[in-house]
Amino acid sequence: MILNTVRLPHFDASADKKTVKLPLPKKVIISLSQSIGASCEPLVKKGDAVLTGQLIGDSDAFVSVPVHASVSGTVTGETEILSVNGRLSRAVVIHTDSLQKICEDLKPPVINNKESFLKAIRGSGSVGLGGAGFPTHVKLSFDSKKTPVDSLIINGAECEPYITSDYREIIENSQNIANGIKLVMKYLEIPTAIIGIERDKPLAIERMREIVANNPEINVKPLSLRYPQGAEKILIYKTTGRTVREDERPYSAGCLVLNISTVAFIAEYVKTGIPMIKRRLTIDGDIVNKAVNVSVPIGTTLSELLQSADARIIPDRVIFGGPMMGSCVYDPDTPVGKTTSALLLFGNSKLKKESACIRCGKCIGSCSMNLSPVEINKAYDASNKPLLKKLRVGLCMNCGSCSYVCPAKRNISEKNQLAKQLIKG
Amino acid sequence: MNKLIVEPPPHIRTSNSTGRIMLHVIIALIPAFAASVIIFGIRAAVVTVTCVASCVFFEYFFRKITKKEQTVSDLSAAVTGILLAFNLPVTLPLYMVIIGAFVAIVVVKQMFGGIGQNFANPAIVARIVLMMSFTPQMSSWVKPFYYKMSVPDAVTTASPLGAEVPPGYADLFLGINAGSLGETCALALLIGFVYLLAARVIRPVTPVAFVGVFAAATFFAGGDVLTGILSGGLLLGAIFMATDYATTPLTPLGKIIFGAGCGVITFAIRQFGTMPEGVAFSILIMNILTPYIDKLTRPTPFGAGTGKQSGKEMP
Numbered sequence: 001m002i003l004n005t006v007r008l009p010h011f012d013a014s015a016d017k018k019t020v021k022l023p024l025p026k027k028v029i030i031s032l033s034q035s036i037g038a039s040c041e042p043l044v045k046k047g048d049a050v051l052t053g054q055l056i057g058d059s060d061a062f063v064s065v066p067v068h069a070s071v072s073g074t075v076t077g078e079t080e081i082l083s084v085n086g087r088l089s090r091a092v093v094i095h096t097d098s099l100q101k102i103c104e105d106l107k108p109p110v111i112n113n114k115e116s117f118l119k120a121i122r123g124s125g126s127v128g129l130g131g132a133g134f135p136t137h138v139k140l141s142f143d144s145k146k147t148p149v150d151s152l153i154i155n156g157a158e159c160e161p162y163i164t165s166d167y168r169e170i171i172e173n174s175q176n177i178a179n180g181i182k183l184v185m186k187y188l189e190i191p192t193a194i195i196g197i198e199r200d201k202p203l204a205i206e207r208m209r210e211i212v213a214n215n216p217e218i219n220v221k222p223l224s225l226r227y228p229q230g231a232e233k234i235l236i237y238k239t240t241g242r243t244v245r246e247d248e249r250p251y252s253a254g255c256l257v258l259n260i261s262t263v264a265f266i267a268e269y270v271k272t273g274i275p276m277i278k279r280r281l282t283i284d285g286d287i288v289n290k291a292v293n294v295s296v297p298i299g300t301t302l303s304e305l306l307q308s309a310d311a312r313i314i315p316d317r318v319i320f321g322g323p324m325m326g327s328c329v330y331d332p333d334t335p336v337g338k339t340t341s342a343l344l345l346f347g348n349s350k351l352k353k354e355s356a357c358i359r360c361g362k363c364i365g366s367c368s369m370n371l372s373p374v375e376i377n378k379a380y381d382a383s384n385k386p387l388l389k390k391l392r393v394g395l396c397m398n399c400g401s402c403s404y405v406c407p408a409k410r411n412i413s414e415k416n417q418l419a420k421q422l423i424k425g
Numbered sequence: 426m427n428k429l430i431v432e433p434p435p436h437i438r439t440s441n442s443t444g445r446i447m448l449h450v451i452i453a454l455i456p457a458f459a460a461s462v463i464i465f466g467i468r469a470a471v472v473t474v475t476c477v478a479s480c481v482f483f484e485y486f487f488r489k490i491t492k493k494e495q496t497v498s499d500l501s502a503a504v505t506g507i508l509l510a511f512n513l514p515v516t517l518p519l520y521m522v523i524i525g526a527f528v529a530i531v532v533v534k535q536m537f538g539g540i541g542q543n544f545a546n547p548a549i550v551a552r553i554v555l556m557m558s559f560t561p562q563m564s565s566w567v568k569p570f571y572y573k574m575s576v577p578d579a580v581t582t583a584s585p586l587g588a589e590v591p592p593g594y595a596d597l598f599l600g601i602n603a604g605s606l607g608e609t610c611a612l613a614l615l616i617g618f619v620y621l622l623a624a625r626v627i628r629p630v631t632p633v634a635f636v637g638v639f640a641a642a643t644f645f646a647g648g649d650v651l652t653g654i655l656s657g658g659l660l661l662g663a664i665f666m667a668t669d670y671a672t673t674p675l676t677p678l679g680k681i682i683f684g685a686g687c688g689v690i691t692f693a694i695r696q697f698g699t700m701p702e703g704v705a706f707s708i709l710i711m712n713i714l715t716p717y718i719d720k721l722t723r724p725t726p727f728g729a730g731t732g733k734q735s736g737k738e739m740p
Contacts, residue, residue, distance in 0.1 A: 003727065009437075161437065233728060245728050317430045328431040349430055355499065358443055358541040361675035370724045374675060392726040400435030407441045408541075414433035 003234060005226035006366045006401045008161050008324070010200065014282045014291035015164045019172060021295050022308050024098050028071050028299030029335040030056065031081055033089035035127040035135045037063030042092055048075045051103035053275055056092055065125045065135045070277035070297030073097040081335065091335065094299070108273040117187040124269040125276040125338070130155055130166075130230060130259035131321060133339040136266070139258070142251040144189055149256045152185055152193040153239050156208070156260040157223055157230035159198065160322030162284045163342045168293050169261045169280070170197070170204040173268075174211045180263030181218060183270060190256065193218045194239045200225050227324065228399035232257045234368050246395055279336055285319075285345035287312045296336055303332035305343050315345035324400040355408045363402035363412055369395045373402040373412045380419040393419045443540070447500035449624040453617035454507050454665070460600050460610035465515040466572035469606045475519050477506030479526035487535040501540045505529050508548035511607020511661055512705070513555070514566055521559050525551040545712040546672045549662075549705050556705075566603035585656035586701040597655035608661040611654075618664045627668040630677050634684025635663040635691075642692040659691065662704035672712040679715075679722035686711045 033039035040057030044050055050069040057067035073096040081091045109120035118137050126136035142149065154177070158166040170177065181193050195212075197205050199222045212218040221239055223229055233244045235257060242253040250257055265276060277298055284291035289310045296305070302318065319326040320340050363373035372391055379387040393416055402412040461469040484502035488495050496502075509529050513522060529547035537543045556563045566584050568574070584604045585591050592602045600610025608614075621627045636654055643653045654660070667673060667687050674683050687707040694703025711718075 001727075237727075243728050245730060246726070248728075316428070317432070317436065319436055323437040324435040326434060326436065328429070328436070330429040330431055344436070346436065351430065352432065352438065355443055356496070356539060356541045358446075358501075358670045359675060360446070360670045364675055364724060367724075368727065370727045372675070372723055375719075375723070391723075392729055395726050395728065398434075403433075404435045404437065405439050405441070407439070407443050407446055409438060409442070411433050413435070 003237060003368050004365055004370060005224075005229065005234075005368055006405060007225065008159075008227045008404070010225075011161045011284065012164055012167075014162070014284050014293055015167055015201075017164075017168075017291060017293050019168050019280050019293045019295050022300070022304075024071065024096050024100065025297065025300045025304040027076070027093060027095045027301070028297055029079060029081060029091050029093050029301055029333060030067060030070060030299035031089050031091045031335060031337055032057040032067055033087075034067055034125070034298075034338045035063075035065045035133045037061060037065075037135060037138070039089055040064060040067050042078060042090065044069075044075045044092060046075055046077045049073070050075060050094060051101050053106045053277055054103040063135055063138050065122065065127055065137070066275075067092075068125055068275040068277050069094060069103075070299050071096045072099050072101040079333075081333070082331065091299075102274075106273045106275070108271060109269070111187070111270065114187045114189075117183070120270065121266065123275070124265070126262060126265055126269070127276070127338045128259050129261040129265065129339060129341070131325060131339050131341060133337070136258070136262060139256070140184070140188060142249070142256070147251045148254065149188065149190050149251050150192060150254045151240055151256070152181065152188075152190045153235060153255055153257045154181060154193060154195040154260050154263060155230050155232075155235055155257055156195055156197040156204065157235060159227045159229040160324050160341075162291075162344055163282050163322050164293060165280045165282050165341045166260050167201055167204055169264050170201075170207055173264045174207045176264040176267040177208070177260055178211045178215070178218070179271075180265070180267035181212075182215070183266060184256075184258065184263060185217070188256070191217060195220045195260070196223050196229070196235055196239050197221070198223050198225055198229065227401060228368055228397070231368065231397055231399060233397075246392065276338055279338060279340055281336065281340055282342040283309050283345075284342065285311070285315065285347075287315055287345055287347035298338060299335045301332065301336075302329055302334045302343070305336070306332075309343065309345055311345050311347070313347045315347050317346040317349050319344040319346070324404065325398065352409045354410045357408055357410060360407060362405045362407065366401040366405045368399065368401065369397065371396060373416060376419055377410070377412055377415045380415050380422060383422065385423050388419050388423050393423065396420065443499045443501070446626055447504050449621065449626045450504050450665070451500065451507065453620040453624075453626075454504075454511070454607070456613035456616040457511065457607045457610060457661070458507070460613040461511070461515075461606040464569045464600055464609060465567065465606050466570075468572070469515050472513060472515060472517065472519070472522055472606060473507060473510040475522050476510035476513070476526055477503050479523045480506030480509070480530050483527055483530040484535065487531055488539075491535075493539070496540055499540060502530055505534070505547045507607075508665055509551050512548060512552040512605050512658065514563060515606045516565060516567055517555075517559075517562055521555060521562060524558075525555045528554045541671045543671055544715070545709055546666050546669050549666055549708050549712070552705050553709065568603060569601045569609075584701065585652065586695065591649070591652050591656070594651055594655065597652065602656070604656070605658060605661075608658040611660050614660045614664055621664070621668075627664075628677060628680060631667050631673065631680045631684040632663040634681045635667055635687045636660070638685045638688030639692050640688075642689060643696075646692070646696060648696070653695070657695075657702045658704040662691075662708055663687070666704075666708050667711070672715060674715050674718045674722060676719075676722045676724060679718045682718050682722065683711050683715065686714065
């Protein structure tokens with residue numbers, strides 16, 4: 001079976017831009033909900049002095065990751081922020097003392113088996129850096145007796161336009177990536193690994209091939225230039241030919257997929273004990289003169305980022321994340337989270353006006369999950385829940401391909417998400 | 426900060442648009458239009474312009490009086506106008522052309538909700554309505570280049586499908602024969618076909634299935650395959666009318682079934698029916714079946730069904 005995909009423009013002007021550290025922000029706003037799952041309870045209060053890397057929020061829930069201070073300074077209070085998923089979440093505001101004094105509790109974790117490895121991963125605050133923000137320790141907590149995993153798939157596809165954050169990880173930290181892969185393979189007893197990288201990044205492919213040259217169990221697989229190749233199920237199919245069924249998780253197909261920057265972080269954490277407190281992101285967009293890759297503390301606000309963006313004019317659309325799946329932000333206090341992979345600035349935007357569906361069927365031809373978005377949209381308009389279930393709208397991953405190709409400029413994928421909510425409710 | 430736009434993702438879109446698709450179709454119809462003017466003279470242009478102008482006017486007027494958003498700029502009414510004109514004899518009185526435009530745009534398209542909502546091809550239904558209402562005028566054909574001839578020679582003639590002695594293949598291919606004004610020149614229509622394929626407006630499946638099945642049926646019935654393909658409205662219908670988005674199936678498999686059905690019905694009407702031509706009816710019948718074809722050919726979602734029955738799919 002050939003999966004439907006779309007060809008997108010790349011806009012990878014930031015690819016050869018080395019990651020630069022931005023000047024320390026005056027304040028950071030750190031969301032206590034940095035992953036899918038339960039929000040953390042704050043462990044600090046107004047007036048507390050905190051050190052870089054100090055634990056400031058945690059939760060008893062399994063599907064949740066702890067949150068750490070990304071700067072040293074003073075907690076000035078708690079606030080509420082609108083996170084990109086549309087929910088309000090609690091956040092801790094810290095004013096920087098610009099000393100960046102590292103918390104002395106931080107030590108490289110002691111790891112001797114799978115259990116201690118998973119515990120360390122949870123303690124690191126690691127989430128999938130590709131964008132979905134799934135807690136890494138949860139992903140790794142599969143029962144390898146019941147569902148043995150034989151392939152670790154490393155997602156270096158980075159198929160969204162503009163973003164080159166993962167690419168820079170490969171170019172700048174390939175040793176960490178290789179070490180991280182070996183750690184995961186060792187403690188989870190996974191015999192082989194495949195690193196998927198899009199074909200238009202020959203330097204990255206070469207770099208990874210060199211670094212794993214002595215590890216025949218780790219393969220680098222060049223991928224075609226298609227979207228949405230970085231999506232978990234699509235990547236599994238493209239790299240192994242296996243299909244993940246709708247009621248299953250990837251490990252049922254013997255696969256575990258991790259983002260390339262996530263494994264690099266794991267290696268770094270095991271070496272240094274510094275938790276997930278910074279984020280590399282690409283700053284680009286159609287009004288940006290010089291695209292850059294920057295490294296900032298988690299919690300850096302939009303207004304601080306905008307100061308280092310070299311934009312020609314004042315933007316009228318500001319996006320956190322990629323142009324296909326990212327979210328529009330408008331509050332200057334919106335903070336960078338663990339999954340914020342890009343800041344995109346667009347200008348002179350025309351408000352898109354939807355026109356009538358002409359039934360061209362391009363949405364069907366673009367859907368990697370082989371759904372029928374045109375019929376899903378109609379069924380949603382008619383509130384036809386049985387038909388929506390039959391059309392398997394639950395499989396839609398909101399990649400946006402259908403809306404992208406639609407000549408009538410309809411917000412098809414948005415309506416698919418509404419339809420998913422409708423059948424849940 | 427100034428005012429910011431908040432919109433659902435994706436934040437980039439293809440530059441393609443409904444208007445651009447329709448413009449591609451219009452460009453693809455230009456060769457056939459030029460051929461019609463060469464073959465049937467300036468009146469071919471008069472009929473086409475009248476038809477397009479009335480279609481655009483009716484669309485504008487209907488949207489205006491029903492207080493709906495204007496859709497004239499998407500050019501779909503203009504495409505319908507050209508296609509309807511191409512389905513008419515060059516000698517048709519202009520008031521009948523205007524009636525046809527009214528049927529196509531107001532009755533068939535707008536009354537069902539406008540672009541994308543109509544279940545049947547507006548130009549096809551308008552042609553059928555005109556044929557039923559004004560049979561003599563709709564079936565009177567003039568000889569090619571009649572406008573250059575002296576009056577007694579420019580008599581009406583039979584279309585190749587009704588003729589005793591069919592014209593030669595070369596004349597059929599170049600369109601030098603009687604017929605509706607845009608349907609005769611196979612060469613011009615094929616140029617349009619190639620253009621539509623290159624512009625990725627249509628997929629080749631529908632026309633190939635339509636013409637292929639028709640040719641196979643004619644061959645097995647012992648008919649003249651090439652004459653059958655090159656005469657009447659087969660190529661015009663297969664390339665431009667059976668590929669209309671709104672009234673044909675969504676998926677490639679559905680399009681194949683649609684095209685094959687058109688081929689069978691066209692063959693059956695031409696072979697066994699009382700009418701010489703069956704392209705319009707075949708497309709109309711398949712238009713009506715389109716919702717059922719869509720239902721039958723719905724794509725199977727990737728990974729649908731439980732893993733228990735199928736197990737692992739190894740490469």
